[in-house]
Amino acid sequence: MKLGKYSLGIGDRFSHQGVAQLRAIVRANQTGLDISPVWNKSNREHMYVHSHPADVRVEADAAVATLGFSGKYFVDADHINLGTVAPFVETADFFTLDVASFIGKESPESEVNAFVASCSKYIGNLTIPGIDHTIPVTEELLEKLAFQFLAAARQAGEIYNYLKVAKGEGNFITEVSMDEVETPQTPVELFFILKMLADKGVPAQTIAPKFTGRFNKGVDYTGNVDQFAIEFEEDVLVIDYAVKEFGLPEELKLSVHSGSDKFSIYPVMAQIIRKYDKGLHVKTAGTTWLEEVIGLALAGGEALVAAKFIYSSALGRKEELCAPYADVIDIDDSKLPSISEVSGWTGEKFANSLRHIPGHPDYNPNLRQLIHVGYKIASEMGTSYTDLLKKHADLVGQCVEENIYDRHLKRLFNL
Numbered sequence: 482m483k484l485g486k487y488s489l490g491i492g493d494r495f496s497h498q499g500v501a502q503l504r505a506i507v508r509a510n511q512t513g514l515d516i517s518p519v520w521n522k523s524n525r526e527h528m529y530v531h532s533h534p535a536d537v538r539v540e541a542d543a544a545v546a547t548l549g550f551s552g553k554y555f556v557d558a559d560h561i562n563l564g565t566v567a568p569f570v571e572t573a574d575f576f577t578l579d580v581a582s583f584i585g586k587e588s589p590e591s592e593v594n595a596f597v598a599s600c601s602k603y604i605g606n607l608t609i610p611g612i613d614h615t616i617p618v619t620e621e622l623l624e625k626l627a628f629q630f631l632a633a634a635r636q637a638g639e640i641y642n643y644l645k646v647a648k649g650e651g652n653f654i655t656e657v658s659m660d661e662v663e664t665p666q667t668p669v670e671l672f673f674i675l676k677m678l679a680d681k682g683v684p685a686q687t688i689a690p691k692f693t694g695r696f697n698k699g700v701d702y703t704g705n706v707d708q709f710a711i712e713f714e715e716d717v718l719v720i721d722y723a724v725k726e727f728g729l730p731e732e733l734k735l736s737v738h739s740g741s742d743k744f745s746i747y748p749v750m751a752q753i754i755r756k757y758d759k760g761l762h763v764k765t766a767g768t769t770w771l772e773e774v775i776g777l778a779l780a781g782g783e784a785l786v787a788a789k790f791i792y793s794s795a796l797g798r799k800e801e802l803c804a805p806y807a808d809v810i811d812i813d814d815s816k817l818p819s820i821s822e823v824s825g826w827t828g829e830k831f832a833n834s835l836r837h838i839p840g841h842p843d844y845n846p847n848l849r850q851l852i853h854v855g856y857k858i859a860s861e862m863g864t865s866y867t868d869l870l871k872k873h874a875d876l877v878g879q880c881v882e883e884n885i886y887d888r889h890l891k892r893l894f895n896l
């Protein structure tokens with residue numbers, strides 16, 4: 482099973498927007514592209530909204546049938562580990578093996594030594610084709626990398642082997658993610674991580690490193706775009722070389738997590754993948770849920786009341802809601818509007834404050850991030866929330882489609 486060159490991870494918290502999400506991809510593909518949709522949902526999301534991995538398969542299949550979509554599509558068991566993978570086995574065909582928590586865990590010295598010995602040909606000045614400077618590699622560096630990453634690679638191997646037995650070799654896509662950590666992985670680290678994965682027999686088709694800069698949820702990239710560009714380009718070249726050196730799958734490509742709304746780096750990514758004719762996977766996750774709230778606000782009446790209730794509840798429970806996402810949000814409390822202020826807003830004003838249009842005078846990234854982590858509130862509203870989604874399906878669907886097509890795909894693929 483092969484993923485294809487371009488793929489977009491579309492998360493959908495409440496499983497009502499599959500068709501609208503797919504419409505955006507169909508529109509992009511009508512321009513000659515071949516983007517594969519990948520419906521992804523993590524164990525954490527399932528727990529918060531009390532959904533089951535099988536629901537994502539049902540949603541994906543239904544969306545594909547509704548639109549008569551004939552391309553490849555996948556269902557991603559996002560950020561799973563050995564403890565959480567089992568319920569996903571039957572219905573997912575894309576598995577994101579999250580081994581970030583194994584980074585820095587100790588490995589047996591014999592294994593470290595064997596790794597270092599297997600890399601002896603790279604000691605000295607490593608030349609990666611396309612990168613205009615050599616990278617000094619010493620035995621000490623290799624030892625350090627082995628101590629840091631071997632346990633994570635071994636863990637990826639264990640999860641992969643479990644899946645190989647459970648699903649059969651070749652029947653699923655393997656992604657390895659290391660993005661949910663504080664310290665970014667450098668291109669040279671990525672090179673040796675890929676060697677470790679190859680050594681452990683993990684045929685990764687996508688790899689999600691932690692890039693430089695902040696990838697906060699639902700808002701633009703924060704960091705040095707020029708430095709990101711250099712690292713992203715070097716990562717692409719490292720992968721190309723690693724595929725040849727280590728016999729990894731030819732289609733191996735970068736996966737950008739929390740990739741929705743990173744508008745300021747999309748042109749950089751687009752330019753680099755075009756320059757080298759490489760593939761890319763971008764996970765968008767919660768950006769769709771925000772469009773639901775925008776759509777409800779625009780619908781007015783009881784739907785606007787519900788949107789305001791979500792904000793006021795989230796404000797009241799800010800600490801609890803933000804805690805699991807502390808590393809991936811930056812909210813300036815002083816810029817959060819008060820409940821009484823928001824209660825006087827029109828649907829337009831609410832939507833404009835929440836919608837991610839950089840430079841729009843009403844756009845408020847603080848409010849946006851708070852609502853981003855506030856999906857637990859909507860989940861607690863149960864059918865009173867999902868009934869509103871059904872009642873205003875057209876308007877909400879339009880918002881979802883426009884967000885993915887106009888603000889994401891157009892920028893990512895120069896449409």
Ligand SMILES: [Zn+2]
Pocket residue numbers: 560658660661738739
């Ligand atoms: Zn992730």
